Structures are given as structure tokens and as C-alpha cells.
Amino acid sequence: MSGSDPTVGELSEGAILRRILDRLGASSALVGPGDDAAVIAAPDGRVVATVDTLVHGPDFRLAWSTAFDLGWKAAAVNLADVAAMGARPTALLVALAMPDDTPVSFVEGIADGLRAACEALAPGCAVEGGDLTVSDTLTIAVTALGVLDGAAPVLRSGARPGDVLAVAGPLGHASRGLALLFDRFRDAAGHPVVADLTTLSPAERIDLEAQLRPRPPLELGPIAAAAGATAMMDVSDGLVLDVSRLAAASDVSIWIDSPALGEDAAFALSGGEDHALLATFARPDVLPVGFHPIGRVEPAGEHAVLVDGHTHAGTGGWDPYRDWDAHGG
């Protein structure tokens, strides 16, 4: 035993679970953690469900992310998918696979981050179940559940010509933060080193926070649904790529006005991981507070997306199988 901070390989699964459960806060489920399955309320007879995974290497580096960051981000990216349906998140299930030599304190940090993200981004949502496994690769797969409170889910397929395209939340910050890490916090061999925050400007710190602990305005998901959003999704893989998906699902073309994206439109157009909410509305005069217009929906044309009337150069977004190097450090 390593004193007060043993590794997960030194404790039984039950002992690790007890240390995690102590940190997750109160369950609001009908049946919370500890049985074969949780039982979650779904009062209007429907449950929204999504899963997303963070993998060491392609999705994060341990020199750059604390355990708390990882728990936060794993929660946030899934909560965003629930909010993007117009739903209110109610529960997370967390499958954590980790090497034998992982300190239990690291697992506790992940639990703290999961709880903090729920409290900040989706009050009332908590971790209600999970699974611990040993693995050579640290992997966090989170399932998020949510409820629609009687509203219709807002799909990607509902955008119609004449709708306004609007966004709530930052665009481009997370990818600028990632670029910062790759540009400034690697050693001569290219391996990640701990980021010295004192070397960063205030704006750079905001970008780094957006990458490591994204804080999209997820409470606006149900508000957008109530305001009549015709289509919605979260921007996880880059604005142009995600808008092209929404356009394809809706069988329309979408024009983006890059001046509406702020000073650094290039990052806003291509950068992923902000998890801002992208939505279309039939009436531009009644956008919910927090959304601002960035374009418009047109009849299906030759191109799914046009930026200022032109096709967008570059990859148009991020694809984890193409753009990442899992062996880069």
C-alpha cells in the first residue's frame, strides 16, 4: 500500500467505488448508485440518451489536463449533447477504464470534476451509476440522460429556408486553447509538459479554460426549444463541419456570415470542442437571450455551407480519425 494514496491496483473495486461515491454528492434518482442499474425519473414518458468518450492520447494528455479537468470535460461534452436536443440533463453514467498504477486520488479528482461540471452546467444532474475496469489506456466513457419536460425534441433535420442561424456560447476558444498547448507547452521532443499559466495573457487563459473545462450555456437548450428552435445541435467538431451536418440533415444550404463570428473567424469556423449551441429559428426577431445570429438558411444548393458566399477552404472541421496523432506524446 502507498499510504493514504494507494493505486487502483492495490484496492478492491468495492473500496474504490466507496471512495468515489463519497464525492459524487446526493443522488436524485429513484434508485441511485449501488444496485445492478439505476432508475431515473422520466416524467413525460421519454428519456434523452447519449454517450461520448475521452481517451488518453487522442482526446487529452495527462501533462495538460488534471483529473478534475477530465471529469469536468467528460461531463460537459455529454451534457451539451443532451441540451442540444432541447432537453434538461438528469443523470450521468460513467465507465472508467484505467491502468493499475492510477492513484486513487486521481480517480477522486475525476469524480470531483464530474460533480462540479454537473453543478455548474446542469444543476440537478448527478452521476447515478458507473463501471470501473482496468485498462492500459485511461478512458472515460460518459452516458448522459435527460428529460424534455413535455417539449418536442429539437432535431438536426428541422431547419427550413428563411430560418436564421444562431449560436449561443463561445466559438473558437477551445481550439485556440488546444493550439496554445501544442505550440507552447511541449518539450524539445514534442512531448506535453505542464502549462505554466503565469506565462499566459488573460485572453489566453480563457482559451485554455475553454479547452480544458468548457462551460457552454447549456441551460439555453430547453429555452431555445421553448422559443421554437427549428433545428439544434452542439458545435463539437467545428462550426463549418457541424453546420454542414445540420444542412444535410435538413436538406438545405446554410450561409454563414463570418463578420458575426468576431475577430478570429478562422478559429471559430474550423475549431472544435467549444460545445456551443447552434440553432435555427423561424423568426429572427425573437431569438432567446444568449443566442446571436450568424447566418441564414437557404434552399438546398450546390454547397451545403457557404461562408460569406464562398465555399470554406480547409478541412472544415475535426475528425478524430484523421486529425489526431495518438502517438504524439
Added chain:
Amino acid sequence: MSGSDPTVGELSEGAILRRILDRLGASSALVGPGDDAAVIAAPDGRVVATVDTLVHGPDFRLAWSTAFDLGWKAAAVNLADVAAMGARPTALLVALAMPDDTPVSFVEGIADGLRAACEALAPGCAVEGGDLTVSDTLTIAVTALGVLDGAAPVLRSGARPGDVLAVAGPLGHASRGLALLFDRFRDAAGHPVVADLTTLSPAERIDLEAQLRPRPPLELGPIAAAAGATAMMDVSDGLVLDVSRLAAASDVSIWIDSPALGEDAAFALSGGEDHALLATFARPDVLPVGFHPIGRVEPAGEHAVLVDGHTHAGTGGWDPYRDWDAHGG
């Protein structure tokens, strides 16, 4: 490109998803795969939810399991947890993390196994969402959802002195199958080699099937609930260990009668992964067809579990952090 069977690293995530979705069969969800999240019906206002993960190394070896086997087992172990609440499975969400050089045909095999297990073990349940990630370690995290159709969930904590302990489904086969693999299908260096089924007796083939493609009678979960099961769980980590968990949750002691476990009681007592349903009933005369008595519930005593009146020697079950060697081949 590798002709008709490229690797996942050679295709976009969207292209891989299309090939998988084609194999998953019809969605029965309100919103199926393809949006930010699925929407699943939960007519009585509650959803049962659980997650479990299979990791290459600790949980399976690619020489021993086909892709189909992995998909099947990943579904089965989660469906069992839903059934053990007395619920009927309705949907799976699958988070698949895999190396770049994984052939797409392998992913298709996993999809086929997931579908086949749902059709065989939980008709009406299908894969309704998922996530693909690149990882150095092949990992399959499955979330299963289910509905209770108006019944109360059957917890681990409801066993009362005087109840009969009963089981539905095989015990010990899966661990005998695992022992077969380790004993007979490794090379001189200890690394797994493909199992030559022609060398196995009919009984051994049954054991191997139980390990690779478990087929517990999950339809008996809701039937047990309707018949008044006071407590229930699935036997995933070994009978003695899981009975001790049920006893602790219920604050009782439980006696197991080993003659009721058949000829090979040692494997039945300690072996994991059968996913049989373990339940307690207040009336031994009305056990549902498929359940047979294997013991009884006593007031809480010095020991949580006694086998034929004695404490059980050995580890009492399987703990993935203790019993596995992730580096053994």
C-alpha cells in the same frame, strides 16, 4: 485504402458510422441514431440505466473472441443488469474505442454481435446511439436502458429472513470456459492462440460458448418481479461474492446449499460471468418456471454467506483489479 476492408484509420467517422448503422437493424426509438442524442420511450415515467465495459486484455483476448463474440457479450452483460432490476431492455448506447489499424470489418462484426444478442436475449431492444473514438486499447462500453412497465424495481436490498434463494440460468459454465481457454489454448510463451473447437467435447463447447457468448434467461427478470421477487441481481463476479453483496445490501445472512448447484459446485460457487439471475422469494412454492432453489435467507449472523453451513474458502469471486493480468498476452 485496403480495398473492400479498409481500417478505421482510413475512413472518416461518418463513413464508419454508415457501415455500422446499416447492420444494426430497425430503430424502435422515438429518435434513433444520428442526432446529438437518442430519445427513448419510458412509458411509465422511469428508465432503468446501467453501463459496463469490455477492455482488451483484462476482459477478452482477440485470439479467443471474434468481433461477433465481443459485440454479443458486451450487449449480454448489460442486458443482464437491466433484467436483474426486473426490467425489460429497450435500448443500447455503444462507445467503441479502437486502434487506427482496426479493420472496418471487425467493427461490423461487433455490430452484428450486438444486434444478434439483442434479438436473442431482449427482443425489441436495439442499438440507438453510440460513439467512435481512436484508442490504443480496444474498449467497448455499453449503456443499456430499460423499462419497468409499471412494476417496482427489484433491488438487492429486499431479501428477508425466511426467503428462498433461487437462481435462473447456468452457473460455473463461463468460468470453466475461461479455464479451458487459459489451460488449452495458449502457446509455449503463454500467449492466446485460436481455440480449435474440434478438440473440445460437447460439454466443453457449452462451457466455451457460455464464456464467449453468454445466453442467460433474461426474459425471466420481469417475470421474477411479477412473481414477487424480494431481491434480485445478476451473477457476474461469482455466486459467493455476489450473494455476499446481496446479503450485505439486505442486512441478512444467506445459506447456500451446494448440492443444489449440480456436479461442479466449486466452479458454480466461485466462477464469474455467467450472468444468471439470482433472486429471493418469500414463498418457495411459487418460484417462476426457470428458477430453482439453491439456499435460504437467515437473520444477519457472523458471516454474510455460509455454504452448507461453513464459510467458503478462496477469494469468493472475481475482482478485475486483483485477479487479472492485463499483460499476459
